[in-house]
Amino acid sequence: xxxxxxxxxxxxxxxxxxxxxxxxxxxxxxxxxxxxxxxxxxxxxxxxxxxxxxxxxxxxxxxxxxxxxxxxxxxxxxxxxxxxxxxxxxxxxxxxxxxxxxxxxxxxxxxxxxxxxxxxxxxxxxxxxxxxxxxxxxxxxxxxxxxxxxxxxxxxxxxxxxxxxxxxxxxxxxxxxxxxxxxxxxxxxxxxxxxxxxxxxxxxxxxxxxxxxxxxxxxxxxxxxxxxxxxxxxxxxxxxxxxxxxxxxxxxxxxxxxxxxxxxxxxxxxxxxxxxxxxxxxxxxxxxxxxxxxxxxxxxxxxxxxxxxxxxxxxxxxxxxxxxxxxxxxxxxxxxx
Amino acid sequence: xxxxxxxxxxxxxxxxxxxxxxxxxxxxxxxxxxxxxxxxxxxxxxxxxxxxxxxxxxxxxxxxxxxxxxxxxxxxxxxxxxxxxxxxxxxxxxxxxxxxxxxxxxxxxxxxxxxxxxxxxxxxxxxxxxxxxxxxxxxxxxxxxxxxxxxxxxxxxxxxxxxxxxxxxxxxxxxxxxxxxxxxxxxxxxxxxxxxxxxxxxxxxxxxxxxxxxxxxxxxxxxxxxxxxxxxxxxxxxxxxxxxxxxxxxxxxxxxxxxxxxxxxxxxxxxxxxxxxxxxxxxxxxxxxxxxxxxxxxxxxxxxxxxxxxxxxxxxxxxxxxxxxxxxxxxxxxxxxxxxxxxxxxxxxxxxxxxxxxxxxxxxxxxxxxxxxxxxxxxxxxxxxxxxxxxxxxxxxxxxxxxxxxxxxxxx
Numbered sequence: 001x002x003x004x005x006x007x008x009x010x011x012x013x014x015x016x017x018x019x020x021x022x023x024x025x026x027x028x029x030x031x032x033x034x035x036x037x038x039x040x041x042x043x044x045x046x047x048x049x050x051x052x053x054x055x056x057x058x059x060x061x062x063x064x065x066x067x068x069x070x071x072x073x074x075x076x077x078x079x080x081x082x083x084x085x086x087x088x089x090x091x092x093x094x095x096x097x098x099x100x101x102x103x104x105x106x107x108x109x110x111x112x113x114x115x116x117x118x119x120x121x122x123x124x125x126x127x128x129x130x131x132x133x134x135x136x137x138x139x140x141x142x143x144x145x146x147x148x149x150x151x152x153x154x155x156x157x158x159x160x161x162x163x164x165x166x167x168x169x170x171x172x173x174x175x176x177x178x179x180x181x182x183x184x185x186x187x188x189x190x191x192x193x194x195x196x197x198x199x200x201x202x203x204x205x206x207x208x209x210x211x212x213x214x215x216x217x218x219x220x221x222x223x224x225x226x227x228x229x230x231x232x233x234x235x236x237x238x239x240x241x242x243x244x245x246x247x248x249x250x251x252x253x254x255x256x257x258x259x260x261x262x263x264x265x266x267x268x269x270x271x272x273x274x275x276x277x278x279x280x281x282x283x284x285x286x287x288x289x290x291x292x293x294x295x296x297x298x299x300x301x302x303x304x305x306x307x308x309x310x311x312x313x314x315x316x317x318x319x320x321x322x323x324x325x326x327x328x329x330x331x332x333x334x335x336x337x
Numbered sequence: 338x339x340x341x342x343x344x345x346x347x348x349x350x351x352x353x354x355x356x357x358x359x360x361x362x363x364x365x366x367x368x369x370x371x372x373x374x375x376x377x378x379x380x381x382x383x384x385x386x387x388x389x390x391x392x393x394x395x396x397x398x399x400x401x402x403x404x405x406x407x408x409x410x411x412x413x414x415x416x417x418x419x420x421x422x423x424x425x426x427x428x429x430x431x432x433x434x435x436x437x438x439x440x441x442x443x444x445x446x447x448x449x450x451x452x453x454x455x456x457x458x459x460x461x462x463x464x465x466x467x468x469x470x471x472x473x474x475x476x477x478x479x480x481x482x483x484x485x486x487x488x489x490x491x492x493x494x495x496x497x498x499x500x501x502x503x504x505x506x507x508x509x510x511x512x513x514x515x516x517x518x519x520x521x522x523x524x525x526x527x528x529x530x531x532x533x534x535x536x537x538x539x540x541x542x543x544x545x546x547x548x549x550x551x552x553x554x555x556x557x558x559x560x561x562x563x564x565x566x567x568x569x570x571x572x573x574x575x576x577x578x579x580x581x582x583x584x585x586x587x588x589x590x591x592x593x594x595x596x597x598x599x600x601x602x603x604x605x606x607x608x609x610x611x612x613x614x615x616x617x618x619x620x621x622x623x624x625x626x627x628x629x630x631x632x633x634x635x636x637x638x639x640x641x642x643x644x645x646x647x648x649x650x651x652x653x654x655x656x657x658x659x660x661x662x663x664x665x666x667x668x669x670x671x672x673x674x675x676x677x678x679x680x681x682x683x684x685x686x687x688x689x690x691x692x693x694x695x696x697x698x699x700x701x702x703x704x705x706x707x708x709x710x711x712x713x714x715x716x717x718x719x720x721x722x723x724x725x726x727x728x729x730x731x732x733x734x735x736x737x738x739x740x741x742x743x744x745x746x747x748x749x
Contacts, residue, residue, distance in 0.1 A: 062562035069532025
């Protein structure tokens with residue numbers, strides 16, 4: 001066991017994956033010599049050579065499109081989109097091609113690629129460096145979507161994503177790269193290396209896709225969250241005194257519905273928290289599933305706390321971000337409902 | 338008085354020279370004589386062969402003789418086989434067009450006038466090479482010996498369809514025959530071909546890839562991404578552009594804009610670009626061999642523009658009479674690829690009008706026999722069709738729980 005940042009955990013996962021399987025190649029904008037703008041690919045080109053870790057032209061379409069061709073050949077590309085906000089030029093390749101290749105060829109051609117992209121706000125990145133587009137991927141049949149919330153999960157889920165036979169979208173909450181962010185932007189940042197959740201098991205550590213984890217046991221209400229919002233929910237529980245059971249979904253597709261239903265049936269209350277915009281967000285899917293499958297256990301309406309339905313603003317970042325105060329109020333209100 | 342600054346601007350919207358009711362006249366188009374265009378060495382500097390993007394490489398002359406530096410690659414047997422592949426494709430198309438009219442399938446796309454391109458190109462590749470085709474390259478399958486029965490079953494979406502009834506008719510897939518699964522989102526496959534070629538180079542393999550695109554879809558961003566990546570990494574890929582003059586109802590000038598030719602798009606990327614007579618089987622084959630050798634010698638990508646003409650509609654849902662003169666096809670100056678190949682075989686002294694008629698009858702019989710076999714399995718609305726239960730398979734490698742539930746809900 002060693003404590004490390006999420007960046008180091010991701011870099012280590014890529015190192016392990018490239019070491020155990022020579023079909024794994026890593027590329028994207030600035031990922032080669034420089035090691036990525038967030039340093040997640042640092043040292044990989046030096047260790048594995050320029051043909052396994054390299055820089056690309058600024059073309060997200062080209063990065064994902066070429067990765068699909070490589071996967072059809074038999075390689076396992078793990079590519080980086082510098083910010084999730086830059087993903088849109090590649091969306092046709094992801095949706096119409098990567099996600100459907102196995103289906104449309106009846107399994108003759110497959111697409112085992114991983115598309116990594118930093119997601120979410122909290123870094124004053126405004127509307128081009130803060131978006132959370134997970135629902136644009138979970139809506140697409142054929143894709144898997146992963147959002148880790150700790151270094152250990154980032155390590156274990158990324159290794160598993162690279163091993164997976166299908167295309168995986170790997171969303172890295174960039175506000176969690178260096179430390180667990182609970183939404184209190186005015187307080188000093190705690191580094192992962194000084195936090196209990198910064199521990200990463202040694203060696204090849206794997207976290208299966210589709211298994212949620214309970215970050216806090218509780219009896220009052222169930223919180224469904226992922227990525228940065230797991231830590232915000234933990235802070236809100238502590239500050240309000242509401243005995244929340246906090247489920248970290250870890251992967252949105254496949255989704256651990258059993259864990260969700262078991263908890264909601266126990267607590268009878270459910271609050272869903274995500275940073276992405278509200279309307280047609282992934283929370284809507286979660287709310288619909290909870291309503292359909294836990295209806296007779298519910299004692300209060302299912303509540304969603306999310307980013308507002310606006311573009312992500314710059315100066316008003318903390319008015320937009322669903323921080324512990326908003327989340328905590330939702331806990332209290334749901335208990336009173 | 339208006340000064341220059343105050344003159345109103347006007348938008349330029351290109352328009353073809355003739356429309357329905359007009360008389361097509363190609364006399365203004367410069368078509369080089371067969372055999373007149375030089376054949377550079379494959380390792381020549383791309384900068385010194387730029388003129389090849391503005392000409393048309395041709396081998397077969399009006400008398401059916403193969404002439405010039407691009408001639409002489411194929412044996413008489415190869416040439417006869419090439420003719421037969423094109424005739425098979427044309428006969429297959431005719432039967433499938435009719436089958437669509439009879440309601441046996443929903444949709445079809447034929448190759449009329451473009452048969453030489455896929456058929457000749459395939460013969461320049463080796464086993465293991467991979468094409469990333471569009472919907473109008475079934476010649477690649479025919480010339481590689483892919484069973485026509487499988488093609489028909491795919492068109493009929495019956496139980497014998499290798500892709501289980503999931504794709505539109507003509508969206509074939511065959512890894513074994515070097516034919517990548519077809520997408521209907523145009524141009525997406527072009528950058529994938531480059532990625533496949535990069536993977537071959539990364540793996541120190543010897544295989545090469547070929548991307549295919551039409552004149553219209555060169556306007557897509559995927560085309561430009563493909564050229565950038567192919568250029569940057571010197572990918573072992575042949576980037577084919579089939580310029581058949583029409584993108585559904587839109588003439589090629591809309592996608593081409595101000596550049597002289599589609600091939601010339603390669604110049605900004607430093608990629609050698611050749612323009613070839615797409616209705617000349619021998620020229621297509623010779624240029625494809627040249628580009629394949631460049632790729633295999635690790636010299637990088639080549640762009641090839643095939644100048645051809647889509648003699649039929651875009652698909653069974655299209656009526657070209659609505660946007661181009663009916664006689665445009667007859668006026669097309671590069672002729673018909675099958676008739677030109679037939680004339681060549683006659684000139685070689687190994688073929689005759691009688692032999693050709695006989696071959697036409699044989700080819701038709703062969704296609705009809707396969708069609709009976711396919712229809713005995715089923716057509717889109719009759720016979721043995723893929724199970725609805727199968728609709729839920731292959732979304733992922735393993736059937737996930739939510740799809741198990743949905744399959745149960747659907748009653749399967």
